[in-house]
Amino acid sequence: MSTPEERIVELGLELPDVVPPVASYVPTARTGSLVYTAGQIPLVKGELGATGKVGAEVSAEEAKAQARICALNAIAALKAEVGELSRVTRIVKVVGFVASAPDFYGQPDVVNGASDLLSEVFGEAGRHARSAVGVAALPRNVPVEVELIAEVG
Template identity: 70%
Template sequence: MTPEEKIAELGLTLPEVVPPLAAYVPAVQTGTLVYTSGQVPMVEGKLAGLGKVGADVTPEDAQGHARICALNAIAALKSQVGELSRVNRIVKVVVFVASAPDFTGQPGVGNGASELLRDVFGDKGVHARSAVGVAALPLDASVEVELIAEVS
């Protein structure tokens, strides 16, 4: 089953690539690596998650926002490689979580992205990851996700 078929089986639709919010591109390939820009939880042009996790946003909702970010990152990846079956491995994922000062559950939030990548790519989607709490993200997003993929 292709990654695109897995996305459909999960009941998801691969979105259009989120247009850049500033002077950058959604993804860049160099050699066999594709780097995505940070993806916020945009759904049909609207931000799905606003505010600080642990204050305005529950960790469970933020985990869902991370899943949306990962789906947007997959769309950016596909825009560079054409077919997701060209992905040999998701190498690294970085999850930024807009966090209330006392919130320390960033790894749990990041699982929303990591689990989706595993579900879509199987063993090729299991990756190294950092989950980092930050004071603020663009547009007051709750979560932002970027990834590095190795492709053939």
Template identity: 70%
Template sequence: MATPEERLAALGLELPEVVKPLAAYTPTVRTGDHVYVSGQVPLVDGAPAGTGKVGAEVTPERAAELARICALNGIAAVKAEVGELSAVRRVVKLVGFVASDPSFSGQPQVINGASELIGEVFGEAGVHARSAVGVAALPLDVPVEVEMIVEVG
């Protein structure tokens, strides 16, 4: 059975450096068997990979790609906290925020970009509860932000 790191490699993905906090918080907090991952935005090499509102300046398809980047950043934060991704027993919950044009209602499809990557990397342990929420704006004018809770052991 492949490890999450091997699955990432098979997908042609490398974990980025953990995104530095944009304000007064930490990327992860571990309490007991759970790691809470702060909201991850689609930063690549320290810069937003896209900006704008979904349904206006950003297509839903592009927003789903950006949600995938958010999830990859979240996975990097988990690895930095626990050492090996095989320590993840379960991705418990994923919450996605989508900066949306007022007429846009496809937030679940956008956040599928993150959920699908989590499933590809963690397999059955990646099946999670989820919320997809439309919001007026996000930090740095990014279109999407993702946070998650994982169980480790």
């Protein structure tokens, strides 16, 4: 069985550097065996891949890809906190925020981009409870933001 880090490579992905906070918060907070990540936006090497509302300027498919990037950024923050991703025993909860046009109702499909990646990286331990929430706007006009709670051993 390969490690989560090996699965990331097998997926053709590279674990990015932790996205530095853009306001007054820290990337992760740990209490006991739980690690909470701050909301992660879809930054790749400091650049945004898309901006705007899903269902207007951004397609649902593009937003789903952006949610995957958010999840990868959350995994990077998690790794920075715990050292090795094999210490993650469970992704407990994911919350995805989708900046939505007034008539867009596909938030769960968009957030599947994050959920699917977490399952691919962590296997059964990546299956989680989740909320997918439509919002009027997100920081820097991004279409999606993802946060997670992980249990570590």
